[in-house]
Amino acid sequence: MKEGNQKSNLFRRTGLVIALSLLIFIIFSSSLIFYFMLIPMAKQSTDDLAALLIFSSRTLVELPLENHSSFSDELFNSHHITLKATSIPNLQKLSINSPYIIFLKEALSKRLELKEIINIWVDKDKYLWVKIPTTSNYTLWFGFTNDRIGAQPSVVIIWVIFGGVIITILTSLLLVRRITSPLQRLYSATKAFANNQSITPVPETGPHELATLTRSFNQMTKQIHELMENRTTLLAGISHDLRTPITRMQLATEMLNKDEDPHLLGRIKTDLDEMTDLIQRTMEIAKGFDNASQETTSTDIAGVIEKLIEHYPSIRWNKSNTICRQDLNLVALRRVLTNILENALTYAGNRPIDIRCLNEDEFITVEVLDRGSGIPSDKIESVFQPFYRLEASRNRTTGGSGLGLAIVKQLCEANSWEIALLSRNGGGIIAQLKIPNISMVKKVDQERVKQKK
Secondary structure, three states, rough: OOHHHHHHHHHHHHHHHHHHHHHHHHHHHHHHHHHHHHHHHHHHHHHHHHHHHHHHHHHHHOHHHHHHHHHHHHHHHOOOOEOOOOOOOOOOOOOOHHHHHHHHHHHHHHHHHOOOOOEEEEEOOOOOEEEEEEOOOOOOEEEEEEHHHOOOOOHHHHHHHHHHHHHHHHHHHHHHHHHHHHHHHHHHHHHHOOOOOOOOOOOOOOHHHHHHHHHHHHHHHHHHHHHHHHHHHHHHHHHHHHHHHHHHHHHHHOOOOOOOHHHHHHHHHHHHHHHHHHHHHHHHHHOOOHHHOOOOOEEEHHHHHHHHHOOOOEEEOOOOOOOOOOEEEEHHHHHHHHHHHHHHHHHOOOOOOEEEEEOOOOOOEEEEEEEOOOOOHHOHHHHHOOOOOOOOOOOOOOOOOOHHHHHHHHHHOOOOOOEEEEOOOOOOOOEEEEEHHHHHHHHHHHHHHHHOO
16 A cells, blocks of 8 residues: 555656646747747738739729729639729728738738738628728728638647647656656565565666666675575574584583582573573574565464463453454464563563454554553664663573564564554553554455546
């Protein structure tokens, strides 16, 4: 779900960038088209029409009277311009002057060498009329329809903008795909690596910067895997080398005479057992990542808790009728719960400890509540570090080895669980384990898909 939100945010930001780019493109391209294409075309078109009207008026004056009718017919058939020598009734001045009409007036006035701007009239049929004075004693009227105006700026702008929008969207999508695809692969790889899942090297494609970043990531993951393998090998070797002399020492203490100081022998045996336990926990830290590779099984979490607290009769189990069942790594769950319970028993003293399991919408939550001395807020994250202890004396009687919560943290990260230590009202700590409720997450996703449809 978080991944879906991140995708949504990424595409939302990309959409805003594309929309802003389109707006800038529309304004810029419209200005260029208007000033460098439409205006020159309109001026040229109106100048040609003005020249035709004036040439026609002068030609008509020079023709014999009997040829006027045929000339008018030829002008209409060839250029769709009506010519009349009489005044036209019910004419009104054209109130809305488009850029084309303005250019036509200017062209006519310039060619007729008039100081005032010539007027264009319109009749009841929306027919446009221009009055052209001649050297004779009469005036000629030339009429044409709006269709006679060849330039159509609005149509040109619409088609140019439409084409530009399509080209911009396609180009933007290609660029975004080229950038986001490597980022998405890198994000999936980093998430898988964080969850200790096996990953293959990410293809080093895309822009130069992203390809370099991916190459660095592949090298980093390779080095980290090699480091972890070397660490495990080193700790395994140290463990093996230490266990051999410890075993010999344990055998030696068993073979000592009964007359030896029993108190001293007991302390030696206790120290050897603690050393063995410390080595075992250290190996668990080293092999923690291997727990995520174990197969998951359908597990009744409440049942696991009931079996664990059989060994801890002082822990109170607040059992409810809530079903807490999930597919998970059973071995890791037992280890996590055991370490949390042991940690609570160590620091809670004789005060009560409670454990409960809640089946919520997205998580199955297990909480262990104690009334111990608590943990300072600035130390809560530190207690998850290996060998870290609030009590710095390292005395085993006042605390553990400092590895219990570190193992818990590592196992939770390896299985995509969440572990948190929360301060409890009235004193103490709430150890909260959250396990993703896979069935509920799938159900929510399915409902969202249905709503979108």
